[in-house]
């Protein structure tokens with residue numbers, strides 16, 4: 001069995017092959033370790049959204065524009081021109097922009113999923129913190145609403161306007177400010193692209209502590225503002241730990257220089273933590289100080305096939321123990337995800353047969369022989385104990401990358417297949433996958449879905465009936481994070497009503513979180529109470545009001561729209 005376009009076959013671990021032995025696996029692991037640097041690159045092209053053309057405008061959604069916000073005029077644009085270069089401003093023709101600018105604005109108004117579309121008339125692209133400060137001070141004085149935007153790869157409608165908010169895009173602030181070769185602490189502008197930062201760190205023998213499919217487009221400022229997780233969370237933990245400092249511009253233009261580089265600091269309230277995951281509702285993150293770990297020089301990747309979700313859990317228990325400090329990823333996806341990702345990317349599975357679930361294991365370490373031996377022993381034992389049914393071990397850098405591309409290519413492949421409803425949830429690991437079959441049943445009972453994949457799989461958006469083509473699950477097992485994805489032939493209230501609020505009620509009944517790593521945005525703002533108590537939501541509102549009394553920062557999102565603070 002070979003991976004496509006690669007000369008060498010991946011080592012198959014199945015007992016039907018002649019390469020079942022630990023020594024064969026070990027030999028393969030040894031050669032795979034050459035792949036240290038170039039892990040996973042498919043998925044970096046998430047900026048080519050497959051669905052932007054089908055985006056709806058907010059006219060469909062029951063939110064009214066806050067009339068207290070001033071509508072932007074040509075005079076406002078003229079004011080911005082006093083401190084921004086002409087190419088830093090894109091505006092519609094009625095307020096002084098060109099037809100080309102108006103066209104370019106469309107991309108900033110529409111989210112990656114094509115699910116949310118705003119009607120902003122202006123994008124400002126500041127090049128410095130001082131410029132961000134001048135923009136916010138003016139908008140705050142004038143009561144002009146603002147939406148900060150990073151790489152626009154968000155999945156909950158948090159980074160695009162709802163109505164005519166001014167878009168402040170941080171993409172022109174992309175300088176590395178400092179890097180310390182001893183500590184590995186990196187200080188950079190918030191508009192730096194994650195993958196570029198990782199390449200920079202690689203040049204110095206370090207790596208970014210987070211990695212995700214959108215790495216080729218997403219900005220570190222957006223990662224921080226959504227408290228992004230990704231595939232390295234299991235190894236390096238949350239951004240609440242790896243971010244050491246932030247520079248933030250508050251709504252009134254004040255620049256908060258909290259860009260420290262000290263791993264230890266026990267001097268009271270840690271203000272920066274408030275901005276991690278605040279989705280631009282308290283201010284705009286303009287600079288980030290982050291600790292980068294040493295880059296591992298030995299990387300192995302294996303894809304395993306298992307017969308049940310129970311087996312996924314058993315494998316995780318064993319792998320975590322056996323591989324301990326060298327385990328750097330443990331991802332899983334179901335068989336339908338595998339079929340779609342293989343079909344849409346013209347790939348062949350590294351395993352000979354289909355399996356109900358797939359697991360990707362990655363090890364990263366500093367001593368190749370040690371890692372290879374550990375992995376080989378672990379895989380052999382998983383097979384012997386019949387926890388896994390089959391497995392393939394990448395033999396070289398290309399295979400490492402292809403295996404990762406199967407996992408990281410899932411969201412984009414599903415997006416190409418059809419408009420996708422996404423639920424990014426934290427659930428206790430024991431019941432993490434239960435919601436997938438349960439939701440499939442619900443949709444089938446509602447007459448929108450059939451478990452026979454052939455029934456609706458090629459339905460198009462022009463079909464008279466709205467149908468669900470697939471109900472799929474994948475995610476980050478180690479972090480208790482499931483991505484429930486429901487692919488339809490179009491976004492339609494009939495589908496939404498079957499999915500919501502049921503999915504949130506289900507999450508709450510298991511004491512989970514309605515957003516594990518994608519944030520709240522517009523999509524989850526009304527549902528916050530499923531994960532946070534009234535007392536906590538009240539305090540969130542008080543914090544918001546303290547930082548942003550005019551409510552100009554990323555309005556309509558994040559907090560429940562009807563909530564008022566109980567403070568008096």
Ligand SMILES: O=C(O)CC[C@@H](O)C(=O)O
Pocket residue numbers: 155213230408411422423424475483484485517
């Ligand atoms: O699109 C999704 O649902 C998940 C995206 C991302 O968090 C991933 O893990 O691939």
Ligand SMILES: [Zn+2]
Pocket residue numbers: 230475476483517
């Ligand atoms: Zn994820």
